[in-house]
Amino acid sequence: MTSLVLPGDLPDFAEIAASDGALRRFLHGLPGVDQVGVERRVDALASRSIKQQSKRWALDTAIRMTDLTTLEGADSPGRIRSLCAKAVRPDPSDPDIPAVAAVCVYPDRVAIAVEAVRGSSVKVASVATAFPSGRTSLDIKLADTRLAVEAGADEIDMVIDRGAFLAGDYAKVAAEIAAVRQVCHDAAPDAPAHLKVILETGELMTYDNVRRASWLALIAGADVIKTSTGKVSPAATPAVTLVMLQAVRDFADLTGQVRGVKAAGGIRTAKDAIRYLVLVHEIAGPRWLDPDYFRFGASSLLNDLLLQRAKQIHGVYWNPDRIPID
Amino acid sequence: MDSEKATRPSGHGPQPEATVPDMITPTWDYAPAPEARDVIDLGRDWRMFIGGDFVEAAAGDRFPSVNPATEEVLAEVPLATEVDVDRAVAAATSALPTWQATPGHERGKYLYRIARLLQERAREFAVLETLDNGKPIRETRDVDIPLAAAHFFYHAGWADKLDWAGMGPSPRPIGVAGQIIPWNFPLLMLSWKIAPALACGNTVVIKPAETTPLTALLFAEVCQQADLPAGVVNIVTGAGQTGSAIVDHPGVDKIAFTGSTAVGKGIQRAVAGSGKRVTLELGGKAANIIFDDAAIDQAVEGIVDGIFFNQGHVCCAGSRLLIQENVHDLVVDKLTTRLATLKVGDPLDKNTDLGAINSAVQLERIRSLTDTGETEGADRWELDCELPERGFWFRPTVFTNVAVNARIAREEIFGPVLSVMTFRTPQEAIAKANNTPYGLSAGIWTEKGSRILKVADQLRAGVVWANTFNRFDPTSPFGGYKESGFGREGGRHGLSAYLQPSQSAHPEQPERSAAPEAQA
Numbered sequence: 001m002t003s004l005v006l007p008g009d010l011p012d013f014a015e016i017a018a019s020d021g022a023l024r025r026f027l028h029g030l031p032g033v034d035q036v037g038v039e040r041r042v043d044a045l046a047s048r049s050i051k052q053q054s055k056r057w058a059l060d061t062a063i064r065m066t067d068l069t070t071l072e073g074a075d076s077p078g079r080i081r082s083l084c085a086k087a088v089r090p091d092p093s094d095p096d097i098p099a100v101a102a103v104c105v106y107p108d109r110v111a112i113a114v115e116a117v118r119g120s121s122v123k124v125a126s127v128a129t130a131f132p133s134g135r136t137s138l139d140i141k142l143a144d145t146r147l148a149v150e151a152g153a154d155e156i157d158m159v160i161d162r163g164a165f166l167a168g169d170y171a172k173v174a175a176e177i178a179a180v181r182q183v184c185h186d187a188a189p190d191a192p193a194h195l196k197v198i199l200e201t202g203e204l205m206t207y208d209n210v211r212r213a214s215w216l217a218l219i220a221g222a223d224v225i226k227t228s229t230g231k232v233s234p235a236a237t238p239a240v241t242l243v244m245l246q247a248v249r250d251f252a253d254l255t256g257q258v259r260g261v262k263a264a265g266g267i268r269t270a271k272d273a274i275r276y277l278v279l280v281h282e283i284a285g286p287r288w289l290d291p292d293y294f295r296f297g298a299s300s301l302l303n304d305l306l307l308q309r310a311k312q313i314h315g316v317y318w319n320p321d322r323i324p325i326d
Numbered sequence: 327m328d329s330e331k332a333t334r335p336s337g338h339g340p341q342p343e344a345t346v347p348d349m350i351t352p353t354w355d356y357a358p359a360p361e362a363r364d365v366i367d368l369g370r371d372w373r374m375f376i377g378g379d380f381v382e383a384a385a386g387d388r389f390p391s392v393n394p395a396t397e398e399v400l401a402e403v404p405l406a407t408e409v410d411v412d413r414a415v416a417a418a419t420s421a422l423p424t425w426q427a428t429p430g431h432e433r434g435k436y437l438y439r440i441a442r443l444l445q446e447r448a449r450e451f452a453v454l455e456t457l458d459n460g461k462p463i464r465e466t467r468d469v470d471i472p473l474a475a476a477h478f479f480y481h482a483g484w485a486d487k488l489d490w491a492g493m494g495p496s497p498r499p500i501g502v503a504g505q506i507i508p509w510n511f512p513l514l515m516l517s518w519k520i521a522p523a524l525a526c527g528n529t530v531v532i533k534p535a536e537t538t539p540l541t542a543l544l545f546a547e548v549c550q551q552a553d554l555p556a557g558v559v560n561i562v563t564g565a566g567q568t569g570s571a572i573v574d575h576p577g578v579d580k581i582a583f584t585g586s587t588a589v590g591k592g593i594q595r596a597v598a599g600s601g602k603r604v605t606l607e608l609g610g611k612a613a614n615i616i617f618d619d620a621a622i623d624q625a626v627e628g629i630v631d632g633i634f635f636n637q638g639h640v641c642c643a644g645s646r647l648l649i650q651e652n653v654h655d656l657v658v659d660k661l662t663t664r665l666a667t668l669k670v671g672d673p674l675d676k677n678t679d680l681g682a683i684n685s686a687v688q689l690e691r692i693r694s695l696t697d698t699g700e701t702e703g704a705d706r707w708e709l710d711c712e713l714p715e716r717g718f719w720f721r722p723t724v725f726t727n728v729a730v731n732a733r734i735a736r737e738e739i740f741g742p743v744l745s746v747m748t749f750r751t752p753q754e755a756i757a758k759a760n761n762t763p764y765g766l767s768a769g770i771w772t773e774k775g776s777r778i779l780k781v782a783d784q785l786r787a788g789v790v791w792a793n794t795f796n797r798f799d800p801t802s803p804f805g806g807y808k809e810s811g812f813g814r815e816g817g818r819h820g821l822s823a824y825l826q827p828s829q830s831a832h833p834e835q836p837e838r839s840a841a842p843e844a845q846a
Contacts, residue, residue, distance in 0.1 A: 031621055032621040032773040033623070034621035034624035034773075036624075036793070036794065037623075037628065037794070040794075041624075041627055047676070048356065049356075049676035050356060050359075051358070051359045052357040054354060054355065054356045054357040058354070061354075246623055289354055
């Protein structure tokens with residue numbers, strides 16, 4: 001029997017999340033995901049041909065959905081500032097280019113980023129909870145989160161405990177998500193930080209696991225479910241993104257609550273980004289074609305989006321050196 | 327053609343600002359992305375192909391082929407009469423001894439050459455097929471043409487290995503094959519017929535359907551390019567009378583027909599007592615069975631592939647959907663949500679999912695059958711989409727609450743129309759699936775492997791797909807039970823339709839007695 005019920009037949013998620021057994025029964029009652037079928041659907045949608053004004057719209061939308069990311073040990077304050085400047089105004093020669101959605105940095109760089117984007121629409125996102133592995137105690141994960149939120153982060157990108165998930169300890173994973181969410185609220189009661197939950201699908205291995213982890217995170221209170229840290233290969237793939245988009249769509253059908261998806265890692269070209277937007281459009285629906293509900297976590301993607309955008313407007317490719325590097 | 331060009335990008339000029347949709351409301355209509363049709367010269371002189379020459383009909387008559395998406399006349403082609411069929415059979419007969427004596431590996435070379443030429447000219451064939459048939463370019467480009475080439479590649483490999491075809495050593499060809507093919511997959515069905523026939527050493531007279539003759543005539547050019555000996559492939563164009571002339575011709579040794587059950591029965595009556603061999607691939611009313619433990623989202627995709635692929639003009643279409651009762655509402659809800667994303671319209675647009683109905687006649691047949699759906703008490707859902715003003719179009723349609731005895735549950739509609747019924751137990755699903763005069767294909771959707779095997783064993787259908795639908799491969803035999811016909815195409819089984827055991831090896835044996843699978 002499938003537990004994926006029709007809109008209107010809303011299960012009590014609070015009750016499900018409170019009980020280890022109920023959570024397991026719910027997640028294992030979800031319909032399976034057929035690998036061949038998912039990949040075939042992805043291939044079919046990849047053949048959509050996006051031209052002219054629909055391409056132009058897609059490129060601008062992809063820029064507005066980008067979380068411009070730098071997550072290197074070598075991130076200096078200067079590098080963070082230059083990234084932020086680019087996020088606010090991707091190319092100063094063309095004021096029509098929209099700002100990106102957010103910059104994404106490590107917790108100890110949040111304060112610098114907050115200062116650098118002040119006055120703009122760009123949000124500051126911070127990874128937390130012992131990113132990227134998540135292998136530390138809950139106390140330290142919560143402290144990590146608090147550090148970022150108190151420094152002014154608008155959004156927190158946490159990682160789930162993949163070890164616990166794969167061992168079947170769903171309640172532990174759910175409790176951690178709920179605890180981090182609580183910190184997001186408590187540390188900034190006036191404007192709680194938005195919580196993105198990274199599933200690290202490259203370590204979950206099966207689409208069934210991706211679907212279960214998606215629902216687990218949504219039930220536990222994730223505002224956005226995110227594919228990957230970018231530190232594990234494979235990172236985002238169209239197929240796992242498709243499965244996650246199905247989860248948020250089904251969740252919205254059931255509850256009326258619209259949650260988001262973030263595809264992060266490995267998306268480098270405008271062509272790839274447009275293929276993801278086609279998935280968002282045709283799997284989740286037009287409602288999700290919005291930076292509040294879909295994001296790209298990327299660093300080099302923005303440059304190609306700018307290059308392709310210029311090609312659309314001017315009819316010729318720019319020398320890549322016209323695009324400022326970050 | 328001019329209006330087509332007007333919608334294409336005008337070059338490298340700047341895009342007008344006003345055409346960019348506003349950024350607040352999430353709407354994203356894909357701009358038109360039409361495939362260029364100037365790869366094909368429609369104004370050429372379309373002629374039949376007999377004895378290696380492009381010829382007119384002896385009587386000089388012609389008939390038009392129409393683009394079903396626009397009703398524009400694409401070309402006029404010769405109307406073959408008995409005289410022309412007689413010439414074609416004579417050409418095939420005189421080519422037979424040399425072709426039959428050509429070593430298998432040499433025959434294989436011709437087939438490889440044809441396969442490669444089809445790949446090289448894939449875009450031409452895809453555009454022409456879309457224009458003539460009305461099916462979307464996405465399907466001709468990604469399915470029809472690649473599969474047609476694959477059939478030639480596959481059978482090219484068989485040509486020098488016929489000793490292992492299951493007929494004993496040195497099997498012989500049957501002779502001159504008369505082949506009559508339908509309009510739903512014109513070039514692909516031509517390949518299914520010609521490739522095995524040639525690999526086995528037969529020569530052919532083939533007639534494409536009257537509404538879709540153009541890719542067959544373009545294929546004649548490929549035969550010439552491949553230096554295929556004159557008379558090995560002969561292509562005549564015409565309608566039912568031309569087909570009858572092939573069936574009735576005494577020089578034809580074997581008839582291969584794909585098409586409607588009514589015509590198939592007529593052919594079988596016509597050849598009775600003539601000594602001609604026959605294979606028939608006819609209609610279907612396939613059951614697509616969704617169990618409650620299926621991967622529901624992928625099953626929904628399978629339902630769409632099953633009945634809306636090629637506008638439902640598929641003999642093995644999954645036109646009867648059997649859903650386990652406890653997931654019926656969920657599946658139907660997800661299905662209609664999914665169908666809302668289907669793009670219906672210009673078949674040449676690369677984003678089109680559903681093209682035009684092939685002809686006015688077929689459209690009328692679909693309309694009259696679907697009209698009975700409501701009068702017999704079923705609930706009708708159809709896609710709310712705009713249809714082009716000209717051409718033959720039909721909205722994707724789903725009937726729920728269909729009674730098992732309703733006409734839409736019994737008769738082949740051959741259009742984008744799905745009839746949904748329910749079942750409670752596997753036994754009931756099998757009984758309902760088998761309760762049809764047809765037996766061409768079936769689908770099973772469950773995550774439980776043991777159930778797939780058990781149910782598939784009990785389904786009376788020539789092809790059973792598990793967790794997929796409407797997938798074709800030259801290595802896999804295709805054909806039906808009951809009123810869906812007999813004989814198999816593709817795979818080793820398909821060769822037996824074009825081979826007979828060597829007389830010297832098995833003088834008195836009936837045709838299939840030497841085949842190992844006959845004992846199985």
